[in-house]
Amino acid sequence: MNDFSKQQDSVSSVLKVFGILQALGDEHEIGVTELSQRVMMSKSTVYRFLQTMKSLGYVRQEGENDKYSLTLKLFDLGAKALQHVDLIRIADQQMRILSKETRETIHLGTMEEESIVYLHKIDSLYNLRMYSRVGRRNPLYSTAIGKVLLAWLDEREVREILAPVTFDRKTVHTLADVDALLRELADVREHGFSEDREEQEEGLRCVGVPVYDRFGHVIAGLSISFPTIRFDDNQLTHYVAILHQAAANISQQLGLARYPFPSV
Incomplete structure (x- = not known):
């Protein structure tokens, strides 16, 4: 044939x-x-x-x-597709507010198998910006969005998801293995945000927070990405605060009763 x-x-x-x-x-x-x-x-x-x-x-x-x-499996698939449509529509307004305030690249991403997939993006208003596109995949272990998507899963689930994954050391800062990642995920849960400290690309940092559905499940990550030359650690608290407020607004519009802001 x-x-x-x-x-x-x-x-x-x-x-x-x-x-x-x-x-x-x-x-x-x-x-x-x-x-x-x-x-x-x-x-x-x-x-x-x-x-x-x-x-x-x-x-x-x-x-x-x-x-x-x-x-109901087909219904479940359809519901997931509709959820993403609603999520992107609702998130767009908040992402534009973040873009206007920071002028940096804003991403919304979710998990698909052992990767993150970018659902929506607002480009940086600066000439020097990161390359990414909607639909592009990146590793969970070396991205801020990936870390917030993993952080609220139990250790067994994280290990199962990452079992087929090779930790590619893209930079000297990339985490070496799943054990190193699990240690960092504990900090993400405690503080309510994650960081990519030049782990995916030299000279590029990223801060991310979780977005929840109405049942309190983390369904997406919201992040700000920026070159290291435009950032100092004094900005971190401010970026985390405005990300949390944006994610809370998105989550509440998706039906979440109360966003779990981390205690200061």
């Missing part, structure tokens, strides 16, 4: 899967025979796809009566 034929088969399979999902969505529960008639596929083909979707958790079989129905 040539590459073009394989590609056609893959597209055909995707179309069949979504056809079955659509038909399942129209009914509370449905049997293989009726479903095969609805989607105009053989019973054996429908059964094979159903078993795969069942193993992945998207479909459940109702007892032993050969009836199938959708689980």
Whole structure:
């Protein structure tokens, strides 16, 4: 089979899967025979796809009566997508306020597998700025956003997430391993903010704080990034304070009752 034929088969399979999902969505529960008639596929083909979707958790079989129905897993995926849309829309206003006050690069990022992904960005108003883009991935262990996303997980979860990750020493400041990171995450939890001290790129620092959903779960990180030549440690307290206020405003609009400001 040539590459073009394989590609056609893959597209055909995707179309069949979504056809079955659509038909399942129209009914509370449905049997293989009726479903095969609805989607105009053989019973054996429908059964094979159903078993795969069942193993992945998207479909459940109702007892032993050969009836199938959708689980809430698709709803969960959709809810996550909507959450990110709402998060970006709400965060944009606060990020622009931070940008106006600091003139530095402002990022909003979330975790995807063992990386952070930038969801939104406001560029620095200075000519000298950091390179980044929405959708770009960076390591969790060497970024301020990554650290706040990990800090409120338990040690077992952190180790599981980072198990396949090689700690690439991009600079002399990059943390060496997960044990070093865990020690720093304890400080992040205590003080409520994280720092990238030239760990991802020489000459670039970053400060980040957590953003919470209505259940009190950390779902994103909000950060200010800046070249070391435009920063002194006296600014740190101010940057952390305005980041916390912005993150609190975002979190409260997402439904959080009370933002956990760290005690001074």
